[in-house]
Amino acid sequence: MTSSITHRGGEVRRETVRVRRATARDAKRLTRLVRTSRAYEGQYAAMVAGYRVGPDYIETHRVFAAVEPGTDRLLGFYSLVLAPPELDLMFVADDAQGLGIGRLLIGHLRDEAERVGLTGVRIVSHPPAEGFYRSVGARRTGTVAANPPAVMWDRPELLLPID
Template sequence: MRSGITSQGRRALGEEVRIRRADARDAKRLTRLVRTSRSYEGPYAPMVAGYRVGHDYVETHRVFAAVGETTGRLLGFYALILDPPELDLMFVADDAQGAGLGRLLIGHLKDEAHAAGLAEVRIVSHPPAEAFYMSVGARRAGTVRAAPPAVMWDRPELLLAVA
């Protein structure tokens, strides 16, 4: 999929973006993006401190990477679980946020989910990301209670219609 990033977003990123299927060679870069995300600083840090996106995870699930067209730089990624349908992971590089990349990834996710015959996708959101998911059409479905020691806070449960 070619970039749906706005011209302002392209200027911010410095290049076109394409989304491709991630492979096992991407695992270390995906892990680095998760562990260094400023969205998980402070009280959220324990959630990603030891997190690893393994080769087996990338090969087992539908993981898609947004990369710079000319540099190959990893700008973001998401993982779609088909059964049951769920957005398992979605991260955008700190310096790429605000350029429309998250919306591009969600659009791609909807296309993939639709092609797989899904009607909706569950999202258990990082609390600060809830407003973003609501802005792309997700609706609140409930709350997933904290699960110490890894997750010390309640998280919003959302549903994203595919069609």
């Protein structure tokens, strides 16, 4: 899947952003994106402090990366678990926020989920990201209770219908 994205500051020019299957060679970059995300600063930092997206994880799940053409610069990624269907991870690079990368990844996720016959995908959202998921069609279905010490806060549970 490709899409034209223009960065406000000119870092990603009017080029085609490509979504491709992540490989084991991407593991360190994906891990760095998770651990350095500004969305997980402050009270949320503990959740990603030791998080690792390893080659084994990438080989086990459907992990897809949005990359800038020519440079293969990582703009974001997501991971779809099939059984049970769940969006396990989704991150957009801090400097690519607001460019439509998240929407591009959700569109790709929908296509991938439909291709494998899923009718819906569960999302347990980072609390500040709930609005984004609702804006792309996910419906709130409940709340997942905190699970200390890793997760100290309740999280919204949503369902993204696959048409």
